[in-house]
Amino acid sequence: MTIQAQGVDAGTLPPDSVRTMFDRIAPVYDLMNRVMTAGLDQRWRRLTVADVVRPGDRVLDACCGTGDLAVAAARAGAEVTGLDFSERMLERARRKSAAIAWVEGDLLSLPFEDGSFDAATVGFGVRNVADLPRALSELARVLVPGGRLGILEITTPRGPFAPFYRLWFDRIVPVLGKLLRRGDAYEYLPASVRRFPGPDELSALLHGVGLGHVRYRLFAGGIVALHTGEKP
Ligand SMILES: C[S@@+](CC[C@H](N)C(=O)[O-])C[C@H]1O[C@@H](n2cnc3c(N)ncnc32)[C@H](O)[C@@H]1O
Numbered sequence: 001m002t003i004q005a006q007g008v009d010a011g012t013l014p015p016d017s018v019r020t021m022f023d024r025i026a027p028v029y030d031l032m033n034r035v036m037t038a039g040l041d042q043r044w045r046r047l048t049v050a051d052v053v054r055p056g057d058r059v060l061d062a063c064c065g066t067g068d069l070a071v072a073a074a075r076a077g078a079e080v081t082g083l084d085f086s087e088r089m090l091e092r093a094r095r096k097s098a099a100i101a102w103v104e105g106d107l108l109s110l111p112f113e114d115g116s117f118d119a120a121t122v123g124f125g126v127r128n129v130a131d132l133p134r135a136l137s138e139l140a141r142v143l144v145p146g147g148r149l150g151i152l153e154i155t156t157p158r159g160p161f162a163p164f165y166r167l168w169f170d171r172i173v174p175v176l177g178k179l180l181r182r183g184d185a186y187e188y189l190p191a192s193v194r195r196f197p198g199p200d201e202l203s204a205l206l207h208g209v210g211l212g213h214v215r216y217r218l219f220a221g222g223i224v225a226l227h228t229g230e231k232p
Contacts, residue, residue: 070097
């Protein structure tokens with residue numbers, strides 16, 4: 001089943017198709033991350049944790065996938081819950097830590113009371129949701145007043161890196177995906193980044209769900225953005 005065959009714009013898939021896609025790529029997901037980023041992805045996750053997580057925090061890592069960001073938060077001394085709607089991704093996450101509570105659930109309707117967490121993180125996840133403002137508002141809802149949110153996401157760079165990025169992302173990544181027999185998913189990836197709001201627009205959306213102290217920094221020549229904000 002390819003994305004085009006479903007008659008859906010390659011950058012916008014219905015939630016069931018997103019879940020099925022992540023179930024399918026779960027076995028190669030960590031390897032593809034390391035190859036696509038030359039191993040930098042783990043450093044970006046650690047920087048996210050350093051910005052928003054403090055020892056002893058109750059932390060929600062939403063769209064946790066195979067669990068790398070949740071594991072980084074747990075290593076920083078937090079009590080972590082990882083949530084994802086792909087059971088195959090969660091299976092891999094469970095193998096990485098028994099100390100983390102792994103929950104199957106939907107970011108668009110979080111199964112937690114208001115004010116349950118001191119911090120929340122999402123790594124490379126919000127780009128895939130069907131309703132971004134609703135996802136951000138759910139994340140804000142489950143934070144305590146003063147709670148911190150960190151959103152790590154791929155973005156489209158401007159400036160001198162842009163042509164290299166387009167070559168890598170639009171041409172080479174889909175070929176790598178095909179080599180691992182997951183071609184449709186790695187065609188979806190660049191398409192989903194193209195339709196995702198830029199850093200200033202995402203900041204405005206974070207303000208829109210009531211967060212304050214919203215700021216962002218860019219990594220790797222502007223390929224990845226880390227947005228942070230605080231619930232008043
Ligand atoms: C690109 S992976 C990111 C995994 C991990 N956070 C990381 O840092 O590598 C995106 C994950 O988001 C999950 N996801 C997408 N939409 C979701 C939703 N609405 N609710 C829960 N999980 C979702 C997918 O199943 C997938 O595991």
